[in-house]
Amino acid sequence: MANLGQLSWGTLQFIAKVGTRHKWYRRGVAPEKGKTLAQKMTAWNSKDQDPELNFRVNIGFANPVIRRKDVLEERLKIRKQTKENLEMEKAAKNKTLSVPVEEVHQESIISNRSIHVHQAAEYFSIYQDLFEDAYFTPVVPLNVSYTWGKIGEEIESRVFCGNQITPLEAVNTPKVSYPAKSSDLYTLAFTTPDCHFSGEPAEYLHWLVTNIPGNSVEKGQVLCDYMRPFPFRGVGFCRYIYVLYKQDKQLDFSQYQKSPSCKNLSERTFSTYDFYREFQDFMTPAGLSFFQSNWDQSLTSFFHNVLDMKEPCFEYDFKPAKLKPQEWFPVRKPFNLYLDKYKDPKVLQKELLLEKLKERHPFKPPPRPPKYPLAHPLPHSNPSWLNDDIRRRRVREGKWKFM
Amino acid sequence: MINSVLGIFNSNSARISSELSRKCPRCFRFISSSSNSNSSSTISSPIKKKEFPPNNTLIMDKVSNRNPRNLEKLRIAEKISGWDLEKEGRSYWNKLTIELTGRHITAKVVHVLGQIPVSASTNEWCIKKFLYNTRDSVSAKTIGQVLAHRCLQVGITELSCYLSEEDRKKEKISLIIGALEDGGVTLEEPGQIEIPWSLNYPTMPEKSWEVHEDISDQLDEADKLLHYFKKAPHSK
Numbered sequence: 076m077a078n079l080g081q082l083s084w085g086t087l088q089f090i091a092k093v094g095t096r097h098k099w100y101r102r103g104v105a106p107e108k109g110k111t112l113a114q115k116m117t118a119w120n121s122k123d124q125d126p127e128l129n130f131r132v133n134i135g136f137a138n139p140v141i142r143r144k145d146v147l148e149e150r151l152k153i154r155k156q157t158k159e160n161l162e163m164e165k166a167a168k169n170k171t172l173s174v175p176v177e178e179v180h181q182e183s184i185i186s187n188r189s190i191h192v193h194q195a196a197e198y199f200s201i202y203q204d205l206f207e208d209a210y211f212t213p214v215v216p217l218n219v220s221y222t223w224g225k226i227g228e229e230i231e232s233r234v235f236c237g238n239q240i241t242p243l244e245a246v247n248t249p250k251v252s253y254p255a256k257s258s259d260l261y262t263l264a265f266t267t268p269d270c271h272f273s274g275e276p277a278e279y280l281h282w283l284v285t286n287i288p289g290n291s292v293e294k295g296q297v298l299c300d301y302m303r304p305f306p307f308r309g310v311g312f313c314r315y316i317y318v319l320y321k322q323d324k325q326l327d328f329s330q331y332q333k334s335p336s337c338k339n340l341s342e343r344t345f346s347t348y349d350f351y352r353e354f355q356d357f358m359t360p361a362g363l364s365f366f367q368s369n370w371d372q373s374l375t376s377f378f379h380n381v382l383d384m385k386e387p388c389f390e391y392d393f394k395p396a397k398l399k400p401q402e403w404f405p406v407r408k409p410f411n412l413y414l415d416k417y418k419d420p421k422v423l424q425k426e427l428l429l430e431k432l433k434e435r436h437p438f439k440p441p442p443r444p445p446k447y448p449l450a451h452p453l454p455h456s457n458p459s460w461l462n463d464d465i466r467r468r469r470v471r472e473g474k475w476k477f478m
Numbered sequence: 479m480i481n482s483v484l485g486i487f488n489s490n491s492a493r494i495s496s497e498l499s500r501k502c503p504r505c506f507r508f509i510s511s512s513s514n515s516n517s518s519s520t521i522s523s524p525i526k527k528k529e530f531p532p533n534n535t536l537i538m539d540k541v542s543n544r545n546p547r548n549l550e551k552l553r554i555a556e557k558i559s560g561w562d563l564e565k566e567g568r569s570y571w572n573k574l575t576i577e578l579t580g581r582h583i584t585a586k587v588v589h590v591l592g593q594i595p596v597s598a599s600t601n602e603w604c605i606k607k608f609l610y611n612t613r614d615s616v617s618a619k620t621i622g623q624v625l626a627h628r629c630l631q632v633g634i635t636e637l638s639c640y641l642s643e644e645d646r647k648k649e650k651i652s653l654i655i656g657a658l659e660d661g662g663v664t665l666e667e668p669g670q671i672e673i674p675w676s677l678n679y680p681t682m683p684e685k686s687w688e689v690h691e692d693i694s695d696q697l698d699e700a701d702k703l704l705h706y707f708k709k710a711p712h713s714k
Contacts (some may be wrong), residue, residue, distance in 0.1 A: 113672040136617070150603060157610055174620040176627045182604035191596075195632045198595040200546050230694045236549075237516055245695060246551035269510035270506075272536040276544065309687045310506045310541060311548040312633075318699035341530045367633050372693050384533035387542060391687055393553055 090404060128222035135211020135360050136321075141186070178396075189213045192363055195236035195362030200313060201365060203278070204268040205347040217319050221249045222314045234317065243373040245315075248282075248301040253319060253362055257289035260322040263356065267346055269313035270306065271343075280345035282313070299333040299343070304368045305377060305455045309389040312367040318347070326357055338382055411460055415474060423474070431478050444471075486602020503547060504542045523631075549631070552686045557670040558590055562710045567640035570667055576654060582612055585625045585654055587634060595632050598625040619648035619657050638667040 103109060110118075157163055166172035183191065192213045196202060219234040223244045231429040232244045251263060281302045287295035305312040308436035331350070333342055351358065378386040397417065403412055405413045415423060448469040455460045468475045549555035550571045559569045561698055567573075570590060577584040584599035598611035598621050599604065605624060609617050629635070637658075659665060671684045 105509075121555050146603075150658065155609060160610075163610045167614060168614055170619075172610060172616045173603070174623070176623050179604050179608065179624055180627065182607060184604065186603045191631075194593075195595055197634065198547070198589065198593050202546075220498075233708055237633040238631050239633055241693075244694060269542045269545050269548075272538055274538045274539065274540050276542075276543060307541065308689070311552045311687050312545055312547050313543060313548075314531050337632075338533075339530045340533050340536055340597075370689050371691065372699055375696075382533050385537075387537050389506035390685065391552070392540065422485075444677075 086404075089406075100198075103360070106134050114317055130208065132175070133211060134209045134215045134355070135207065138189075138212045138214060160211055184216050189216055190234045192216075196363060198366075199237055199365070201314070201316060201363070203264075205278075205316065205318070206351065206360075208347055211360045213361065213363035213364075215253050215255070215319060215321075215362035218252045218318060219249050219317055219364055221245050221247060223247060234364045234366045236364060237314070238315075238366050240315075241371045241373075242304050242306065242377075243475075244367055245366075245368065246303050251317070253290050253291045255290040257438075257460045259289060260325060261287040261290075261295075261361075262320040262322055262326075263292060264286060264318050264320070264347065264350070265301070265315065266318075266347055267304065267313055267315050268347075270310050271344070272340060275286045276347045279340065279345060280333075280343045281330060282330075283333075285331075286325055288321070296328070298328055300336045301339075302343070303377065305374055305382070306368050306370050307389055308370045309385050309391075310370070312369050314365055315368055316365040317363065318360055320351075320358045321361045323357045323359075323447075326354060328354075340382070409460055409463075411464065412473075427474060427478065434478075445469075504544060506541055506543060507539065528646075536641065553671045553684075554670055554686065557672070570638040570640075572634055572667070573638050574637045574641075574658075574665065576641070576651060578613075578650060583618055583621050583650065585621050587625070587629060587637060596625065596628045596634065598628060615650055615653055616652040621660055622654040622657025624655075626658045626663045629658075630661070631662050634677075636664045636667045639665040 126333050163172065189212070196213070219241065221232045221234070221244050221285075222229045223232065223246060224230045230244075232240050234240065234249070255261065262285045263282070264280070266278045266280050268276070268278045271277040271279065280299050281304065283299040284292055284295040284297050302311070304315050337343060351360070374388050378384055401417050449466065453465060457465075468478075471478060493616075532543060555571065557569055557571060561568045572595075573588045573589075575588055577586075582600045584597065584601065586594055586597040588594055600606055600617050600621065605620060606612060609620065611617060629637070639655070641651065641655075646655065655665060659711045671686055
């Protein structure tokens with residue numbers, strides 16, 4: 076405790092003024108002179124939407140335009156037929172008409188031209204993480220489906236655009252299908268941009284098949300064998316992305332050749348951006364589908380046996396609490412709580428542990444918590460801070476919570 | 479028109495996204511690794527491996543998950559709040575909006591930053607083709623079913639729904655909501671988890687990133703044995 080006589084005049088004044096109301100100060104410019112919210116927002120948006128900085132290049136195929144003129148006649152015909160259909164009318168009136176959702180999905184692929192995949196890709200910022208400032212429209216509908224489970228009771232899980240598939244489901248090499256001519260050549264890449272070990276924005280290559288004639292993926296040249304997704308424990312959901320490229324001609328990808336059934340993660344490190352940049356004159360992204368995956372129990376043995384490494388475990392890194400620098404005279408603050416706040420956490424936890432050990436017997440079970448912990452009144456002779464502390468301890472609040 | 483459009487956030491999406499990412503960085507800290515029980519027994523000496531460092535040396539202290547939807551799933555992302563005194567309907571990650579116009583029924587999922595990841599409308603040919611009338615209760619039910627199907631395709635399983643009780647009693651809206659719930663979408667979004675700001679005394683923050691699902695019955699027998707020797711998950 077400092078000697079009061081040594082304090083400056085200003086500090087003494089400050090101590091004397093405890094409890095006085097302070098003057099109200101206006102923050103910022105007066106509302107008549109300052110900018111309105113709308114003006115500020117236009118300024119912000121103009122900064123973000125700089126036409127040179129935020130320019131995005133379309134690297135894909137043009138989406139085939141369905142002209143209204145071409146389809147209208149057929150659609151009107153179908154509408155007329157449904158309107159004349161008495162059974163449908165009856166079912167609609169009786170509310171028994173049922174619409175097959177799967178057929179709606181198949182029809183939407185034809186009529187909406189994979190716009191929903193594009194929307195979902197923007198929602199998951201797929202283009203930004205794979206191609207940075209470029210994007211494409213997934214013109215070719217890419218169907219990927221995994222089969223898993225015991226023999227005889229196989230279950231199929233399909234990959235859409237962001238649905239959740241567990242690593243256990245995605246153990247085996249999937250079936251890939253897409254509409255294509257047999258004379259065309261394709262490349263299929265399966266990568267993940269999330270949670271690279273280096274902590275940098277890099278990708279892992281899970282599968283790479285090139286020079287695929289038509290849609291028979293088995294006949295393609297496998298540069299990198301299929302590896303199941305392995306999201307680490309505690310990092311949440313990672314994206315796993317299939318991109319289908321259409322090649323103009325037979326290409327030589329031999330520099331991307333990995334060792335057979337490659338298990339080394341640094342060998343599998345990959346960059347879609349660099350890969351596409353190298354072959355961009357002869358290759359165009361055409362199809363896209365992706366899913367999200369979280370850690371599950373089946374990965375433990377995969378890390379130990381296949382990747383031959385310890386299984387990593389992560390947790391979210393919350394920002395550490397920021398405290399004001401400690402004051403000599405914290406005005407209008409309960410001194411005991413204030414001091415607890417700035418105490419070394421180890422010292423505080425040791426104190427709490429000693430208190431806990433006092434209450435417990437080494438060989439007996441812990442005492443039952445009382446039904447009405449505040450039933451016994453506290454002595455009035457105690458200072459209020461002490462009574463508050465005892466009360467908190469009885470109710471197990473604050474620092475006493477996990478006693 | 480039942481739910482108003484977003485207003486401010488549509489125009490300001492880019493700004494807020496940068497602000498949010500600054501508030502909640504997508505970093506995960508390394509805590510421990512369960513040891514490999516049979517690492518000594520496995521022999522690994524292919525010729526090509528020599529060029530690359532072994533997997534065990536790669537682990538860094540921090541990795542970042544760049545998936546923009548991950549923190550929302552884990553309930554760590556900032557949920558914009560501060561309209562406690564106003565009419566509710568602004569504090570959400572994904573919201574359901576329903577529009578009933580004279581001819582059509584439209585249902586959308588709207589993200590806080592203004593994106594519309596999923597929508598379904600009787601205006602679309604793929605839905606209209608199977609309907610008799612685009613404004614009746616059958617079409618309302620269909621819109622609910624299709625929207626639920628599309629939500630699951632995009633990985634959205636929870637939505638916040640700010641419809642008043644009066645609106646919910648209306649026939650078409652109740653049909654849409656019922657079809658959504660039957661389709662596997664929950665119409666209630668969990669709140670953001672409270673960050674332990676005062677770490678001086680022992681606190682137990684919620685660990686939303688932990689997976690507690692037990693699938694040991696689905697694993698092979700060899701995998702089960704390995705589990706038996708596994709170390710405790712958070713031992714240091």
